[in-house]
Amino acid sequence: MSIDKILTLGQTAAELGLIGGxxxxxxxxxxxxxxxxxxxxxxxxxxxxxxxxxxxxxxxxWLSLPAAxxxxxxSGFITAALxxxxxxxxLLAGIVVNTGLYSVNMMISGNKAALNMSKTRTVFSMAKxxxxxxxxxxxxILIVALIAVAVVVAMLCLFLRTKLGLSIRATGSNxxxxxxxxxxxxxxxxxxxxxxxxxxxxSGCLMAQQQKNFDIxxxxxxxTVALASLLIGGVFFSRYKPIPLRAVGAVxxxxxxxxxxxxxxxxxxxxxxxxxxxxxxVVLAISGPYLREQIPMMRRRWKxxxxxxxxx
Amino acid sequence: MLELKNVSKxxxxxxxxxxxxxxxxxxRVAEGDFISIIGANGAGKSTLFNxxxxxxxxxxxxILLGGRNITMEPEHRRARTIGRLxxxxxxxxxxxxxxxxxxxxxxxxxxxxxRMSAADRREFRERLKLLGMGLEDRMKAxxxxxxxxxxxxxxxxxxxxxxxxxxxxxEHTAALDPATAEKVLALTRxxxxxxxxxxxxxxxxxxxxxxxxxxxxxMDNGRIIYDVSGEERKGLTVSDLTDLxxxxxxxxxxxxxxxxS
Numbered sequence: 001m002s003i004d005k006i007l008t009l010g011q012t013a014a015e016l017g018l019i020g021g022x023x024x025x026x027x028x029x030x031x032x033x034x035x036x037x038x039x040x041x042x043x044x045x046x047x048x049x050x051x052x053x054x055x056x057x058x059x060x061x062w063l064s065l066p067a068a069x070x071x072x073x074x075s076g077f078i079t080a081a082l083x084x085x086x087x088x089x090x091l092l093a094g095i096v097v098n099t100g101l102y103s104v105n106m107m108i109s110g111n112k113a114a115l116n117m118s119k120t121r122t123v124f125s126m127a128k129x130x131x132x133x134x135x136x137x138x139x140x141i142l143i144v145a146l147i148a149v150a151v152v153v154a155m156l157c158l159f160l161r162t163k164l165g166l167s168i169r170a171t172g173s174n175x176x177x178x179x180x181x182x183x184x185x186x187x188x189x190x191x192x193x194x195x196x197x198x199x200x201x202x203s204g205c206l207m208a209q210q211q212k213n214f215d216i217x218x219x220x221x222x223x224t225v226a227l228a229s230l231l232i233g234g235v236f237f238s239r240y241k242p243i244p245l246r247a248v249g250a251v252x253x254x255x256x257x258x259x260x261x262x263x264x265x266x267x268x269x270x271x272x273x274x275x276x277x278x279x280x281x282v283v284l285a286i287s288g289p290y291l292r293e294q295i296p297m298m299r300r301r302w303k304x305x306x307x308x309x310x311x312x
Numbered sequence: 313m314l315e316l317k318n319v320s321k322x323x324x325x326x327x328x329x330x331x332x333x334x335x336x337x338x339x340r341v342a343e344g345d346f347i348s349i350i351g352a353n354g355a356g357k358s359t360l361f362n363x364x365x366x367x368x369x370x371x372x373x374x375i376l377l378g379g380r381n382i383t384m385e386p387e388h389r390r391a392r393t394i395g396r397l398x399x400x401x402x403x404x405x406x407x408x409x410x411x412x413x414x415x416x417x418x419x420x421x422x423x424x425x426x427r428m429s430a431a432d433r434r435e436f437r438e439r440l441k442l443l444g445m446g447l448e449d450r451m452k453a454x455x456x457x458x459x460x461x462x463x464x465x466x467x468x469x470x471x472x473x474x475x476x477x478x479x480x481x482x483e484h485t486a487a488l489d490p491a492t493a494e495k496v497l498a499l500t501r502x503x504x505x506x507x508x509x510x511x512x513x514x515x516x517x518x519x520x521x522x523x524x525x526x527x528x529x530x531m532d533n534g535r536i537i538y539d540v541s542g543e544e545r546k547g548l549t550v551s552d553l554t555d556l557x558x559x560x561x562x563x564x565x566x567x568x569x570x571x572x573s
Contacts (some may be wrong), residue, residue: 161427162426163423163427164424167417169409170409178406179388180395180470181470182388182420183420184388
């Protein structure tokens, strides 16, 4: 493999890692901070893509970003309302919204399972035009993705330092304590899921525009892929590290995941393996610490069984 | 100050587990009272606190705090005027957040989008110094890394950051080692006395029930069976209390957690 090829490969991995990294940042807020596993992420990602695509095709590439984010926060609001005000369990609320979003997304795309944007002006094609003739002409996707991620990381970190942000973190850490601080955890959960929904949708919007294609199934399994990236990111900066470092760690996790995936593809792993690989990573990262704790107990049990046999 | 009028609460009504946790409880607490509450497990002591705090809504009766009817107020709203400490030191603070972040939530200053200022930090530092545990030099440390005693002291500081109308202490030193328990109890005493906070304290230690405060309640089966204050209370001993319990409830105090010394 030539150096050129490696660089191209790395660049593509970084681009996809950064754009998908936005979803990881959304999960960083909902899963790591708020302690809610938001299973509506898949549908929300596609929702952002659908809204962004339709808006861009209608001729408003810039408007596509806030439009997608608004739609995403609405979806987050519904997921939150189901679990905080209507007695639906947290996981079920996500699944229900995810299922419902499929129809909503089809409605938005005008009952089309795919939309093509090869001739549409998108934020990426606009950046391409802007950078034409400069040394960065080849990196326009990377630059747009980098700016988006930098802005979201900065805003998220600033947000998490406000009183509202602290309350959201506390809700995930100890809801009793939030109530005794005279803050309504229903409110903080709602705001948290709205914000994370808007970031997920932004991620979907940019992904569709970068691929120049919207597909109704493009969000499928994104929650597992993003969770895997988040858990990989946790290896860089763990639970008690400062928030900005952990947010950067989450994005790094997404990029590392994409690089490893790209390498695996080079080694002839078929593309459809992506989801199984992410599923296994999530299982390993979550059950690893648990299993490690069990090892001493298993040893004792084996030892006991052996001694029992020899005694008998 | 605080008044409960004929408050009742039944858990799991209509099932085999039906439990009348509060049975027509009426209680009048005067401003500045420090009341200790004793009783066997399941007597309804913590249920009484839960009712006052709003962890659930009572089936019948009214609860007034400072003349305001709080019977139907949600828990987080009542928390503005009621501070509470639990036996479990982990319940009062958020482990993933730093000491200063926890304090900042308790202080609750500014609007939703405001941030902790240098002045806030200075104020937290001064308050933390009062605990005498050196926490003022570890303000950025995550609370999850503190010891149980340190966390309970921090919770005490948070619960009383804005002087509450009412402070509820639910065996808040029972999970600590004796030396730490003593220290936290001394801190509680000085904070309560300095700020003239009206306070209810559940305890399993009969001696401290008599030593602390100006009034003692004994609960059994969801009722207040004995209420003593003033001169009568001064002459009481621990064995008087156990005798009283036997006479009022018709059975012996069979709770091995009751400390008789």
